[in-house]
Amino acid sequence: MNTSEQEEKKYLNQILIKINKSIAEIDDRVETQLRDINEAKAHLQEHKRDMDHLEKNAIRESVGQIAMMGDAAVSKKRRLHRLRDIPYFGRFDFLQKGKTKNSPIYVGVHNFTDEEKNENLIFDWRAPISSIFYDFELGEAFFQSKTDKVEGEVTRKRQYRIRGGKMEYMIESDLTIQDDLLQKELNKASSTKMKNIVATIQREQNAIIRNENAYNLIIQGVAGSGKTSIALHRIAYLLYKQKDTISSEEILIISPNKVFASYISNVLPELGEESVEETSMEDLANRLLEYEIQFQGFFEQVSELLDNPPAALQERISVKSGLDFLRKMDEYMVHLENKGFDAQDITINKKVIPGWFIREKFEQYNRFPILKRFNEIGREVVASVYREYGYEITGKERAQLQQTIRKMFPATNLRTLYKNFYDWLGNPKLLKMRKGSQYEYSDVYPLIYLKYKLEGIQPFYKVKHLIIDEMQDYSAVQYQVLNRMFTCRKTILGDINQSVNPFSSSNLEVIQQIISNSDCMTMLKSYRSTYEITEFTKKIKKGVMAEPIERHGNQPVISGFMSIGDEIDQTLNKLVQFEESDHNSIGIICKTQEQANTLHTAIKERGLSIDMLDATSASFSGGKVLTTAHLAKGLEFDQVIVPFASNTNYKTEADLQMLYIACTRAMHELNLSFTGKLTDFLKN
């Protein structure tokens, strides 16, 4: 039963031998299959002339089948290679009620079966029985099998750290075990890509990952609570549990930007699943608007708001993001329906088609969006002229007819109708175009909503599960559009305290109001930062309920300077010191891109290097990074420096959010600096 560590190591070696044997068997099998394919192809080539159609097809089919078996073997081999590195990370001994013999259950990233003995040696972390590992300590326990609740007792529990097939350590379970391994994991320096947390998933996180009952699941979690990690593990879980009904191509993630997407890109492959498609609200908008409309990006909108925004801009943004605005748009649609279409008599070849007939057809086709009705009305007119007068309308007359019908409606162009909407609203100033006929970002989703109403847009039926990260950054209008475009199940996650645009953000109530049939789960424990950093950030945003993990480090330091030059100098010194530290990454996080640019120039002048992230960046490489709070959202660094924390730089509600986001990116160390007076947000 592998009681001692020595026995565990011996057992590990036996497992590795079996895994290696399986790999060798697959290699043999693939080699044979390859030979079979080549022989079949050669045979086909040689005897092509003597074969009939059916014989040729039979050979091609069998080559296809062997190739498919080959593909399956390759992916199995990939899984075995992963197991060879880390075969398992946990074990528990479960004595099922009514049985006398308990069996050790080893839990790993994948299943592994001894095919000769037909014995499961490693259980996939997503298997029903593996939930015991996450949900229970020693004592009574149960799991839900496909059909029953299976009860029993956990008599032993262990966790292992195995890397490269070598056991680095093993922890025997008592009640605090989870914390021991978790502490070790969290103490580690950051990595360039987000890691899987499969060995240390916490109970409340497990409940979210395995929640299959909720049709839509909304997760509000404090900074660093593992929302993104959990969402990715949930995808892996659903792909495993519902493999007959959902595949990775049918899952879509809406994430804030390409940098973030690159940062999280390793988690699913590490868990043995294919990556899933990722998009952003802007990419999606372009798709829905068929790339025909130019608009400002979200990043630019946020930048404008951080730079003394005019009150009118703030008003335009907040008006256009609320549910009331949508109601107005719906009223406008009713107005267009009732009063917009001005049906008139039409004369074709001296034959009159009365206006009432045209109106009747307009109303009869009300299951079509308005702009899609005109062709139908035209068809009806053609048929009726033939029926009533026995006259067949010519091609030219037909084109003329269509044009006449279209003219009965104020416009058929989305842009014009959108503009008309503001005139109808009695507030034309609410629409302000940017240079080059570019729309403001706040107009993009209202435009899509109007397009949907006027022309109809086909929903993305192929997507069977939609994940929306950073939910707080999307407006009610955006949720309405998403809800119509994606009729599938959704997992929506975010943190209202990390909104980068307070004028258009959505809180939980708004989201729940729009995404009906949703369950909400809250995560309060914060895993990313040390106790000291989490407590510090809680003072910046009062009322945040984050519970810090008991992992201690240095107190955050705030340094004041007499001149900006001195402040920049110290920032550069810190960058030099970082090279000698144990840390893998440092993030210098500014409020605005302009400030980041200033620092970048100073860094280069000093002959130092740093990776600057801006709105055009597409990947995250860790190490030394200079960026803005907006782009740093979702990322994390061993050490964070927040420069320019003065009362002139951080003074508005939007600034406060940025400061909070910047500070919560720090895992182990946080330094802030200012010139002149410290921002009030840091005085407590």
Ligand SMILES: Nc1ncnc2c1ncn2[C@@H]1O[C@H](COP(=O)(O)OP(=O)(O)OP(=O)(O)O)[C@@H](O)[C@H]1O
């Ligand atoms: N159970 C866990 N075991 C180990 N590490 C964990 C666990 N939960 C979270 N973490 C770590 O905490 C950090 C934060 O996780 P993640 O980025 O998923 O949180 P988040 O809630 O999305 O954060 P934010 O909203 O602040 O961007 C990551 O380093 C992640 O690996």
